Amino acid sequence: MTLDISRDQALDLLRDMIRIRRLEEKSAELYSKQKIRGFLHLYIGEEAVGVGAMHALREDDNIVATYREHGHALIRGIPACEIMAEMYGKANGCSGGRGGSMHLFSAKRRFYGGHAIVGGGLPIAVGLALADKMKGESRVTACFFGDGATDEGEFHESLNLAALWKLPVLFLCENNEYAMGTALYRHVSDRDIANNPPAYGIPADSVNGMDVVAVERAVHNEAELVRETSQPRFLELKTYRFRAHSMYDAELYRSKEEVEEHKKQDPIENFQARAISDGLVTQADIDAIEADAAKEIAEAIEFAEHGEWEPVEDITRHTYARDLS
Amino acid sequence: MAEFIMPSLGADMTAGILAKWRVAVGDTVSHGDIIAEVETDKGLIEVEVFESGVVERLLVEEGEKVPVGTVLAEIGAESAAAAESPRKADASHRPRGALAPSPAHRAGSTGPAAAPGSIISAGSSDVDLDGPLASPAVRRRAHELDVPLEGVQGSGEHGRITLDDVQGVAQGGAAPAPSSDRIRISPYARRIATERGVDVSQIRGTGPGGAIQANDVLSARVPEPRKSMPAAERMQRAIAAAMTRANDEIPHYYVEHSIDMGRALAWLRETNASLSVSQRLVSGVLVLRAVAHALRKHKKLNATWQGGEAVPSAGIHVGLAVSLRGGGLVAPALRNTDEGSLSDLMARMTDLVARSRAGVLRSSELTSSTITLTSLGERGVESVTPIIFPPQVAIVGCGATLERPWVVEGQVVPRPIMRVTLGADHRVSSGHQGARFLSTLDRLLQDPEKL
Amino acid sequence: MTSDEIRSTLLTCLTDVAPDLADEEIEDDADLRDELDLDSMDILRWVQGIHKALRVEIPEEDYGKIASLNDAIAYVAARI
């Protein structure tokens, strides 16, 4: 089956997936060197989801993401240097060094944050959609969450409220088969997550999250339906995380064979191979993309290394609009 | 050449065990390859290499635990590695036990220093330890009392200056007041008492649990709004409060003994006749010395009551009750009353009495007595029933030395008789012990030349 | 040395011994022990002060002869 996209589209999708992967590989290295601290949840293996979705959404739409959000943030337009500086904890990071890897934010790009309470971002997305609806905006609020979040009460409450009030939320479930280290079949009663939303009157669909083109199409269709009907919709993106939950773990919960099996579905390698065989891109294109990505990351590290630490005297900043003391 | 380091595999990881090498010297590795396994608290973790090249040296043995940042291996560029192959071969043949001497630890010290978290601890280790060690309360008290902390010898842990130390210096180096002397008073009341120069030991508290409150301080009689009242008056007030408490708290017992002072007075007359006016002795100094010598034998009476038990005093410092004209009473101590010559003791006693009358006693002289001697004989009083000065546990009272009929060798003869009363704390000594003290005192006064 | 000069010297010695008497009106015939509340230590120091100022030595057995200021003036005047 050939890819039904243009060369430019193919280059864009490929470039963005490679940018995410290289940024994260570098992040892992910097973490092991203690430049980056805290938790560092890598998206490697899941790039097609973020890239496909971000390409499908409009600039004016709202994004609510999880703590595994470097890719979403990068493709949404937050510069790699600001992301890297944030992970370094520098004042010139995209959250001023207050958030770190799990809490990337950008008001300018309507990126309402990486949220690290599983399920906690869903009510926020519902509220953002409520505000838009009351103000008469035709915006879609895209809310990312993992399969683990579907266990939470807030997931079910949010589906109910969004459906009840007919709010323009696109629920995007990134099902990577594990809630941290607990396999899907161990944490949900019905492994078909897309069976949940119809109970609340929300249409739901599933798509292969390892196929960037399929993701882009599905998200585009769902988002436009949300916009049109001003009603919530649900899309499950079936994907897989190649690396540990956070940086490193002993991976006691899954076998190497299982990981290796999924790596055959590598969204980048597969897409690259298909695009080459379809004649959409050449090896030279890929080399250029890699070179650009390397340069972008080198610059990001440079930016982060030279960023300022926020003075400790300013520690209470951003707690309130005006300092209370 | 690049270094392969012990990675930080989690925010809480500080060290790891190199469990297994997946490569050997000479192997070619590329970015992302798993080249080692590291044992952490979370389990065995495969560690990837972020460089490409040839493994030149393995610096850490399997099973060795090293800190994060330690160089585990050196990775050379492929071409360079080829050029240096002889050396590489040497390295590969080096027995396991003869690894290069651990440059590991050099890296261990440089790596983590750049971690963002380090800014928090920066400076915390070089806390300014100059200047005296003293808590804020101590500093505040020292400031109030105008005591420079630099000059205070701390008695607390590591030479820490305590409130008692400051108090002691303020009172002229007095020994710290025993804790049983703590007064229940509110912080506010204490503050205004200090401001007004009111001696809180004089005040009876009406607050919760009998604590002194501001009203008690405000209604306390302050003779004049002077910054400080005359020393003698301050002392007199302190003694009055102490007497009240002593009467309430100490179970007194009394034993009395009549002492024939004939030999002592005769010796005194004889001695004084040969002395210049400035060296003349009074009978009081004989009694004073005799009491001090008697205490050497009866140590139980030379003690202080602290925190529910008697603490023997290190030296014998007899306090001499001196009545002041105008009704005041002070009992300053003559330190080491049992030591030195009698004329020296006389000189010290003269000086002490003079300064008592002039109101220029040092507070230390008022707080360091280990027992008190009071004499009211001059006023014709026959005997005294004195009250112990806390925290002392005994007091000796002398009446007048009067000519009384006395039986000597079966004959009634007039002799100068002095009635001596011992008042003592029954928690510390018994009447029997008290009686023995008085007979020792009697015997000593029969040999005045030995005093 | 006039009687007044002696009186003045004896008074100075007395207030050295008992500074608080300086402000009081001392009656010349008042009993020093009973009315001015001097004790044997005070008398001794007074005697020592007189000895120093006027070179007059008063032996212990004569203490009874200096019971008041007037007595003392007379005693000293006779020996000066």
Add this chain to the structure above:
Amino acid sequence: MTTYRDAVRTALQTLLREDSRVFLMGEDVGRYGGPYAVSKSLLKEFGEERVRDTPLCESTFVGAGIGAAVGGMRPIVEVMTVNFSLLALDQVVNNAAVMRHMSGGQFEVPIAVRMATGGGKQLAAQHSHSLENWYAHIPGIKVLAPATVQDAHDMLLAAVEDPDPVFVFEHQMLYGIEGPLDTEATPPSPWKAAVRRPGTDVSLIAYGGSVHKALTAAEELEKAGMSAEVIDLRSLRPLDRETILQSVSHTHRAVVIDEAWKTGSLASEISAILAEDAFYELDAPVARVCTLEVPIPYAKHLEEAAIPQVDRIVEAAKRTVGDG
């Protein structure tokens, strides 16, 4: 004279009329008219869009309020009682309080959350607690406790106007009280404590429902010859340290009245403030009159015994003066 309930409703009406970004949501705020009848008739005037009955999902409707606030609205969220608000604590602590900070100041959460608190109506152990201190513990949010009719009105206006998340605790025993309401006057800053009654001998420091008990206690103390000053904290976060310290600096004695349990209470916090900054002003140990360490019982006499009452305040105040 106006009731506290009507004062809150008046403020809601004013806000809904004057600012199109404002809307009210919560359980039974619409058709039912609010569990305490605060929002009665508002549905009729403003419609379902702006007076929203929510499903019973505290976490999500508070979270949606937060999202709507971030999205540019000025939501007023009513939670039926403080006990129910615990279901929404995740959204309060992990989102409302931290969004501004975590985003480096890029997003703000101008939400106002109202809820009933306190005991006194025999509603037992799941409807009667005072957990204001849980909220006052959290940096990033602000906490108000209106005790008077005027404050019930003014503080809601201030809460909605504020750019930060504000939690307004309305004591359930106060909805029926009457007092003057001036909607024209310029209100005092809601973040400052108020001296409700001046006095010289002891400071009675209280908030919310306890303020009225403190005032009654002050009257009784006056009969006993003691002049008590009553401080209404009004704002529980930020706490107005200055007014507290000023009062105790001239009375030198303090009794803190708090309907929460004593352990870890705001009364503890105020006691600590006094120990830290007014130590040398204290003429007696600080006394606390708090709820006994027991879930609020149903039986009337037990409930009364559990929560602070006038006699306990009077007794505590007298104790600070001692036996003199």
